[in-house]
Amino acid sequence: MKKVLLFGNPNVGKSVVFTRLTGVQTMSANYPGTTVTFSRGQMKLGDEIAEVIDVPGSYTLEPTCEAETVARRMLDEVAADKEGEVIILNVIDATNLERNLYLTQQLLERGLPTVIAMNMWDETRHKGIKIELDRLSEILGVPIAPTSATSGEGIKQLVVQLLSPQIPSLAVQGQDERWQRIGGIIHQVQQITHRHHTLGERLADASVSPVLGVFMAMLIMAAVFLVVRFVGEGLISYVFDPIFDNLWAPVVHSLSDALGGSGFLHGLLVGNVSGGEINFKESLGLLTSGLYVPFAMVLPYIVAFYLVLGILEDTGYLPRLAVLLDNVMHHLGLHGFAFIPTLLGLGCNVPAIMATRSLESRRERFIAATLVSVAVPCVSLQAMIIGMLGGFGIGYVFLVFGTLFAVWLGLGMILNKITPGFSPELLLEVPPYRLPPVNLVFKKLAFRIKSFLKEALPIILGVVAVINILNFTKVFDVIAKAAEPVVTGILGLPAEAAVPLVVGFLRKDAAMALMGPLDMGPEQLVVASLVLAMLFPCIASLVILFRELGKRDALKSVLVMLIAAFGVGGLMNLIL
Numbered sequence: 073m074k075k076v077l078l079f080g081n082p083n084v085g086k087s088v089v090f091t092r093l094t095g096v097q098t099m100s101a102n103y104p105g106t107t108v109t110f111s112r113g114q115m116k117l118g119d120e121i122a123e124v125i126d127v128p129g130s131y132t133l134e135p136t137c138e139a140e141t142v143a144r145r146m147l148d149e150v151a152a153d154k155e156g157e158v159i160i161l162n163v164i165d166a167t168n169l170e171r172n173l174y175l176t177q178q179l180l181e182r183g184l185p186t187v188i189a190m191n192m193w194d195e196t197r198h199k200g201i202k203i204e205l206d207r208l209s210e211i212l213g214v215p216i217a218p219t220s221a222t223s224g225e226g227i228k229q230l231v232v233q234l235l236s237p238q239i240p241s242l243a244v245q246g247q248d249e250r251w252q253r254i255g256g257i258i259h260q261v262q263q264i265t266h267r268h269h270t271l272g273e274r275l276a277d278a279s280v281s282p283v284l285g286v287f288m289a290m291l292i293m294a295a296v297f298l299v300v301r302f303v304g305e306g307l308i309s310y311v312f313d314p315i316f317d318n319l320w321a322p323v324v325h326s327l328s329d330a331l332g333g334s335g336f337l338h339g340l341l342v343g344n345v346s347g348g349e350i351n352f353k354e355s356l357g358l359l360t361s362g363l364y365v366p367f368a369m370v371l372p373y374i375v376a377f378y379l380v381l382g383i384l385e386d387t388g389y390l391p392r393l394a395v396l397l398d399n400v401m402h403h404l405g406l407h408g409f410a411f412i413p414t415l416l417g418l419g420c421n422v423p424a425i426m427a428t429r430s431l432e433s434r435r436e437r438f439i440a441a442t443l444v445s446v447a448v449p450c451v452s453l454q455a456m457i458i459g460m461l462g463g464f465g466i467g468y469v470f471l472v473f474g475t476l477f478a479v480w481l482g483l484g485m486i487l488n489k490i491t492p493g494f495s496p497e498l499l500l501e502v503p504p505y506r507l508p509p510v511n512l513v514f515k516k517l518a519f520r521i522k523s524f525l526k527e528a529l530p531i532i533l534g535v536v537a538v539i540n541i542l543n544f545t546k547v548f549d550v551i552a553k554a555a556e557p558v559v560t561g562i563l564g565l566p567a568e569a570a571v572p573l574v575v576g577f578l579r580k581d582a583a584m585a586l587m588g589p590l591d592m593g594p595e596q597l598v599v600a601s602l603v604l605a606m607l608f609p610c611i612a613s614l615v616i617l618f619r620e621l622g623k624r625d626a627l628k629s630v631l632v633m634l635i636a637a638f639g640v641g642g643l644m645n646l647i648l
């Protein structure tokens with residue numbers, strides 16, 4: 073089968089081109105380092121089906137970070153594979169031709185069949201950039217198609233070009249020779265006309281200026297927080313709660329009656345019904361909490377958070393925030409860019425830990441991944457904390473989040489002191505602001521909602537079912553008894569809280585739901601939420617942590633986690 077490999081600098085639109093060619097949904101966002109591993113898909117090329125691979129972006133074929141290593145390895149593999157027919161699809165950001173051509177030259181030196189997509193073609197018009205594509209194609213010796221991937225313009229022509237890729241002949245050169253040649257090419261094919269700054273550009277400058285920028289950042293973050301809360305709470309109070317209370321509750325009530333109000337099957341499906349009232353949060357039946365937790369407590373915040381994150385990602389504001397936060401992050405042994413994985417972690421720790429691949433040193437990856445696993449609760453857990461603690465007063469919710477933030481800062485500073493190695497300076501490319509394409513924002517949101525439901529629903533239902541089945545055995549008593557010295561002694565929680573803490577290993581939202589029936593006071597719930605958030609990340613994140621950091625660093629990370637969780641949990645128990 074033919075293989076089409078998308079290569080190019082970070083943030084040039086490879087993933088959007090990939091989705092256009094294959095229909096396979098991938099993540100795209102307006103900052104470098106969105107794709108850190110490859111996605112595969114298929115496209116029709118003439119009469120054949122070809123495999124298409126979206127490769128992480130790289131500036132050069134001499135890797136400087138894990139994401140670039142992945143790209144380089146991919147190229148070496150296909151070059152060595154004599155069997156299959158390979159086409160290199162080099163995606164170029166036409167508004168950054170000069171810089172992009174460096175990788176292009178390195179690719180052409182490989183002598184593989186190549187086609188170039190001159191992407192962001194729409195933006196060259198606004199920026200007064202003129203590129204003579206015919207001339208450029210002649211010089212480079214490969215076909216070039218102008219594309220605007222977000223609107224889909226030019227993709228058809230690109231597919232036609234992919235039918236007849238050309239094999240370039242370019243001798244391998246040194247770095248200086250390459251830049252020299254590029255200088256000559258740019259001189260021949262590119263013209264830039266002078267323009268005045270637009271309002272958008274002035275705003276762009278302001279958003280990274282030290283004083284105004286920080287002020288704008290605070291406004292934007294406050295707005296983000298308010299919108300997430302508004303959308304999340306709105307969905308709960310006006311959509312999901314009414315559905316559960318008015319439509320679903322009567323169904324469950326009749327079922328409960330039909331099952332005689334007690335017994336094993338009743339417990340499994342409906343759960344505890346005390347005083348004839350169904351409490352969706354605490355009943356712990358498959359049809360009560362099993363559905364209410366994922367749909368009416370977590371999903372609304374998933375929608376709210378990822379809607380806002382998706383927009384933020386596509387505007388190009390995040391790398392600017394990273395620049396502004398560079399100073400703060402340096403105290404944690406990280407550079408500003410590490411802020412982006414951290415922010416992703418507020419959605420889900422798995423992609424966050426993956427995203428640390430775009431950080432340059434091992435030390436940074438260790439610190440960033442550890443901080444995410446310990447102190448950054450995923451949106452599912454956050455939603456449950458809000459749902460369970462919010463009733464006692466929003467102050468308790470802030471206490472949990474504030475403590476986690478303090479842990480993030482404090483632990484970062486400590487790790488910065490004790491982790492050997494050094495953190496390189498910030499060399500972050502800041503892309504231009506872009507208007508988020510509405511269709512892409514919603515596709516991305518739908519993709520993330522689907523993955524949440526696919527991953528969370530089976531596990532949450534599984535936990536509820538297993539807990540019900542185990543309730544009849546003495547296993548829980550044994551766990552509680554064994555854990556009592558720690559759970560009650562150090563953390564001041566009821567011994568039974570050991571069970572949810574163990575379940576946290578599977579999913580934190582399910583675990584938090586199990587805390588509900590334990591009748592804890594708000595202070596205890598604060599401690600329980602904190603320990604749950606900081607103790608082991610869920611199994612999915614833990615697997616990724618080991619894969620990304622390697623066994624040694626991952627074990628160190630787990631050790632840090634245990635100390636931090638019990639240290640902070642114990643301390644809070646003493647204070648509260």
Ligand SMILES: Nc1nc2c(ncn2[C@@H]2O[C@H](COP(=O)(O)OP(=O)(O)OP(=O)(O)O)[C@@H](O)[C@H]2O)c(=O)[nH]1
Pocket residue numbers: 080081082083084085086087088089099100101102103104105106107108128129130191192193194195219220221222223385386387506509512
């Ligand atoms: N205006 C415009 N924006 C585009 C075009 N193609 C992609 N974008 C935007 O550019 C940004 C980067 O797109 P991605 O597909 O994530 O880029 P990538 O090359 O995969 O980036 P990495 O995975 O980080 O290497 C996104 O915000 C896209 O919406 C285009 O043709 N025109």
Ligand SMILES: [Mg+2]
Pocket residue numbers: 086087088099100106107129
């Ligand atoms: Mg990408």
